[in-house]
Amino acid sequence: MEQIWQQLRLFQPDGWPLDIVSAGFVQQVNLEDGLLTISLLWPLASNDWQQQLQAEIEPRLLALPKVQRIGWQVRQEIAALARATAVPGIPGIRNVIAVASAKGGVGKSTVAVNLALALSRQGARVGLLDADIYGPSIPTMLGLQTARPESPDGKHMRPVPASGLATLSIGYLVPAEESVVWRGPMASKALGQLLHETLWGDLDYLIVDMPPGTGDIQLTMAQQIPTTAVVMVTTPQDVALIDVRKGISMLEKVNIPVLGIVENMSVHVCSQCGHEEPLFGCGGGAALADEFNIPLLASLPLHINVRRSMDEGQPVVASAPLSDLASGYHRLARQVAVRLYFSGKTIPATIFTAPA
Structure with missing residues (x-):
């Protein structure tokens, strides 16, 4: 599971002072029967950020052991x-x-x-x-x-x-x-x-x-x-x-x-x-x-x-x-x-x- 968190921490686009994990946007991560479920809460306007996150991180996550598919649970509640x-x-x-x-x-x-x-x-x-x-x-x-x-x-x-x-x-x-x-x-x-x-x-x-x-x-x-x-x-x-x-x-x-x-x-x-x-x-x-x-x-x-x-x-x-x-x-x-x-x-x- 730590490998999954490490990959998520790599998402820190230009202009961000923190990565997505340190910022607290990742609420929960669960891996069961090959399905990796990632729960996200975005406190800012985020449609493009979510697309960029999936494009950059999904291939890395799918390359990890036991990860066969990924399910994203995304909420946007702007602070x-x-x-x-x-x-x-x-x-x-x-x-x-x-x-x-x-x-x-x-x-x-x-x-x-x-x-x-x-x-x-x-x-x-x-x-x-x-x-x-x-x-x-x-x-x-x-x-x-x-x-x-x-x-x-x-x-x-x-x-x-x-x-x-x-x-x-x-x-x-x-x-x-x-x-x-x-x-x-x-x-x-x-x-x-x-x-x-x-x-x-x-x-x-x-x-x-x-x-x-x-x-x-x-x-x-x-x-x-x-x-x-x-x-x-x-x-x-x-x-x-x-x-x-x-x-x-x-x-x-x-x-x-x-x-x-x-x-x-x-x-x-x-x-x-x-x-x-x-x-x-x-x-x-x-x-x-x-x-x-x-x-x-x-x-x-x-x-x-x-x-x-x-x-x-x-x-x-x-x-x-x-x-x-x-x-x-x-x-x-x-x-x-x-x-x-x-x-x-x-x-x-x-x-x-x-x-x-």
């Missing part, structure tokens, strides 16, 4: 992790991941939408909140410009379903041709209503697409959201890095952890020949990650199909989940799920009970 602020949690939501940039035009919303979809494809229950009160883009990116949330009681809203996500945006409530001219306190109040007066149901992750900037509105929003961690999005160019650096510093001052950096538009990929060209420079995201001693979670390309899919309301992870472009977001989702779990402290899941 609720400690919040960064003292803001009360949202009923039913275990973890809140804010996607921020402090700089407009870096593709933050594109990353937020596809990250949410990728986490959902990993087996998680995921919501997506568009917190950009002045410039909501999520309805367009999901092809839901005319969608309107329902209210069962005149006080609460139900999120709008989209490709397996529970979504909400001020763009569902305000006509697209109308601008929102609220001052900061009104915008912050509106965000609070979207957060706390929505019947989200049971969610493992709520992805919050934050507005760009580092001013009073962004600071107030960051402090009133019960955030677990933040993913920062940048492009490699210095103009973006200047603002993103300010955004990270702002979050540090209010003790909200940055999970890592996403370098978006790292290279331009020609749709005709596949040639890659770093239009916005090289290595900016990696240098920023090194400066703040946080991981570079992903480098994502600039490609016309990504732009086209978002404009058409068909995000690439939903419309072409097996494509090379989607694979970058799947890798990002895996890194976010793993690093969030291992960097956070679990708290009792019993307090995360959604209203009926």
